[in-house]
Amino acid sequence: MNAKTARQYERYLVSNYAPPPLAAVRGEGCRLWDDEGREYLDFTSGIAVSALGHCHPRWVEAVRRQAAVLVHASNLFAVPGQGELAERLAAYTPPGRFLFVNSGAEANEALLKLARLHGRRRAGSEGERFAVVTAERGFHGRTFGGMAATPQEKIQEGFRPMLPGFRHAPLNDLNAFAEAMDDSVAAVFLETVQGEGGIFPADADFLRGLRELCTERDILLMLDEVQCGIGRTGSFFAFEEAGIEPDAIGMAKGLGGGFPVGAIWVAEACADLFAPGSHGTTFGGQPLACAAALAVLDVLEEDDRIAHVRRLSQPWIEELEDLLRAYPDRLREVRGRGFLVGIGLHGDPRALAGHLREAGLLAVPAGEQTLRLLPPLVAGEAELAESVRILRGVLRGNLDF
Ligand SMILES: Cc1ncc(COP(=O)(O)O)c(C=O)c1O
Structure with a gap:
């Protein structure tokens, strides 16, 4: 985050939120950019808000x-x-x-x-x-x-x-x-x-x-x-x-x-x-x-997006379940339906979300031990596959969470 925004946050905003890890300044579809030009795959959708992704032209x-x-x-x-x-x-x-x-x-x-x-x-x-x-x-x-x-x-x-x-x-x-x-x-x-x-x-x-x-x-x-x-x-x-x-x-x-x-x-x-x-x-x-x-x-x-969510979510959730089988010491279970998915962890979802963010994927912690994945309803096979790839990369690493 640039120094000016950090200073303004520090000085003028009530601290009811945890200190933000980045400043979001631009979005397009499933992508979000921070003020330092870093690009992320945004599977927070602004906490289930940006159903059409960011700045859908229509x-x-x-x-x-x-x-x-x-x-x-x-x-x-x-x-x-x-x-x-x-x-x-x-x-x-x-x-x-x-x-x-x-x-x-x-x-x-x-x-x-x-x-x-x-x-x-x-x-x-x-x-x-x-x-x-x-x-x-x-x-x-x-x-x-x-x-x-x-x-x-x-x-x-x-x-x-x-x-x-x-x-x-x-x-x-x-x-x-x-x-x-x-x-x-x-x-x-x-x-x-x-x-x-x-x-x-x-x-x-x-x-x-x-x-x-x-x-x-x-x-x-x-x-x-x-x-x-x-x-x-x-x-x-x-x-x-x-x-x-x-x-x-x-x-x-x-x-x-x-x-x-x-x-x-x-x-x-x-x-x-x-x-x-x-x-x-x-x-x-x-x-x-x-x-x-x-x-x-x-x-x-x-665009028949609800049928799209039904069609694409099943194979995506199955891939997440494959990760569960591969990393049983880190992941506990996969819950949810459609593009509202929670991965139950043994550890702290905030730490995992931090590692994923470093690797380019934004996700939201939920409850005590759950990581939420909330793709925009316009996410396609490529973005869903990318999310699994990034997760697998992070789980393979020797990171603590
Ligand atoms: C199920 C549910 N109800 C109510 C709310 C509150 O909504 P808002 O933050 O728009 O006031 C939320 C927000 O996360 C929610 O998930």
């Missing part, structure tokens, strides 16, 4: 065109792009409605407010039925709602008291969830595939069981697809594989392809819980954000 053109016409006018006025985007997204959901926000945490806050409104309707009054059951090892963002929903000491430490009413059960343990889902519970809320916690998918049977329990007990089933949604697992939403219909979904990250866009989808039966004045955001769903998200959908659909 995305850039759509954003450029909209920026010259109207960027923002607020939700005082209709934004035609919101209608368009909702209609396009509705092709991937059961009948329902959308509300646009700016980030994953903000989408989840809206879901948690939906849970409160549902609980009030069921109980007939406020403050009786508002508990939310979430999964251990989950992650839902850094707001007060997101933190309370995230049962991790490192996330909650220093910020107590948490918002009341949250309880947790182990992912994929249907009995434990059933036990937690008493009359005080308004919603069950979990990631379909846990991302930050280390790439742990919810089993299809578990999701189907939860769906049944939620219906029986009149509890909302709300899925956080902020990281695993928008094609990343090889279906538009990761829950599709289980063949269930949730009551609400949170999405963000890949939706804007790099522009901050989030949304919630709410099933028709509870969409009327939000009434004028019950929720809002100044920026959410502004014309520029909608244009960016529509460009993501255009490219995913025109």
Whole structure:
């Protein structure tokens, strides 16, 4: 990193992030360049955001065109792009409605407010039925709602008291969830595939069981697809594989392809819980954000990118499993689906990510002992093979991690 950026970081920025190892200044497709001209194969995708890779020409053109016409006018006025985007997204959901926000945490806050409104309707009054059951090892963002929903000491430490009413059960343990889902519970809320916690998918049977329990007990089933949604697992939403219909979904990250866009989808039966004045955001769903998200959908659909992810991910994951067999003392397991893959390690993922970066591959640590590989959905066979080659080279070396 050049001395000026390093000095400015040191002097002017709050140190809430670990010291950054490089300054990213340019991107194109699966490639990222730092300010010293070094090129990297970027399998972080800005933490599952840059679905089309960096600066996809059709995305850039759509954003450029909209920026010259109207960027923002607020939700005082209709934004035609919101209608368009909702209609396009509705092709991937059961009948329902959308509300646009700016980030994953903000989408989840809206879901948690939906849970409160549902609980009030069921109980007939406020403050009786508002508990939310979430999964251990989950992650839902850094707001007060997101933190309370995230049962991790490192996330909650220093910020107590948490918002009341949250309880947790182990992912994929249907009995434990059933036990937690008493009359005080308004919603069950979990990631379909846990991302930050280390790439742990919810089993299809578990999701189907939860769906049944939620219906029986009149509890909302709300899925956080902020990281695993928008094609990343090889279906538009990761829950599709289980063949269930949730009551609400949170999405963000890949939706804007790099522009901050989030949304919630709410099933028709509870969409009327939000009434004028019950929720809002100044920026959410502004014309520029909608244009960016529509460009993501255009490219995913025109280029059939989700089928591409399904087709290419299987052989890639098999190659990663070959590495597992070759280096059992370093690698523990390969988890995940599509282009959302975690390699469980015996050691520290931060150290391995550092060695990979030196060798030209960017990857993201997750959980305590997992390395995440999140290729853009446009990554081809050559880039996937290159990632395996770089990993193999690093694993062969006598490096400590
Ligand atoms: C599953 C999940 N939910 C919510 C969030 C929070 O999203 P944001 O950082 O956009 O607020 C994240 C971020 O990593 C996430 O992975």
